[in-house]
Amino acid sequence: MLESAQCLTIAGTATVFPLRLRLHYKAARAAGVSSQTMNKPYTKYYENLKDFEELLAFGEVFSNSLIGTKPNNTNEVYGERIFVKLLCHGMTLVKISPSQHRKNNRELWDISSVYAIARALIETFDAMSYIALSGGSESQNEFRLLFWKLHAEARRLDMLNKIGSSHPQIDKVQDDISALQKQVLNHSCINTCSKQVVVGVENGKYQPYHLTQRERNEESGVNHEYHNAVTMHLSSHVHTHPFSVHQIIEFKAGNEECIGLMGIALQYSSSFLAKAISGMQQLFPACDPKINESTISLIKQWVRIAENGIRNY
16 A cells, blocks of 8 residues: 555655545655656646636636626626636635646645546536527527526425425425426426427426537537547546546556646636637627637637537647
């Protein structure tokens, strides 16, 4: 066990972790970070990190420029709120990713958490696109919001029931669900749903979206195969499957191959962050914060990847 635990960190910084706890620490000075940044995998990683930080910085500027602006419709209300959630995921991703500038002489490389945050960012874009960026009619937007809220309230009630809650609001939640179910089934847009979706709503089996993932990707302009590959890859570490457990054992902080794996989450996240920024620019065309040509080019570059995939990139 001692030998196994010691191989988990860079030579000279090995620490014995109880229960073989896999904390991937890299000692910045002992391992010689500055010399490794010259290697191609490190150079590529820090390029990816720089791209993501530049996109994130502009996203923050755009979000801050909306302060004091009165929303014109629910699309703008929810679009702004969900965008802020997406930016929060992005900020956390930067904080837990390897950095050249971190002063702490021991740095944790936690690939599972990095991939989980990246997956959360992508899921947030999915909701943002469905609720705020579809460009549908007022009636269609209303239906989506009702459908989305119905699933949320039903899930809330299910959780309360499973913990045996006796909260006096439970009856109200049930009443809200019944009212939302009736509104959804009586809405004119219910006719655009598949029979399976309609039957599910009638039987109290609610989904967050009335469209399939493929349909949502087509609508948002995201390459479906790319989306599938990205979410499958990230999920392999979010879930504790044999693949992720095996890779954790093989993972070594400071290793060139491993810095590449950490960079993949930034690449995936950059494409969906760029799509979110592009969507916000369309949703709030009057909002025009200062943006340099480099950032404009960067947004277009990562949007192209999200829309076309990386098969021929």
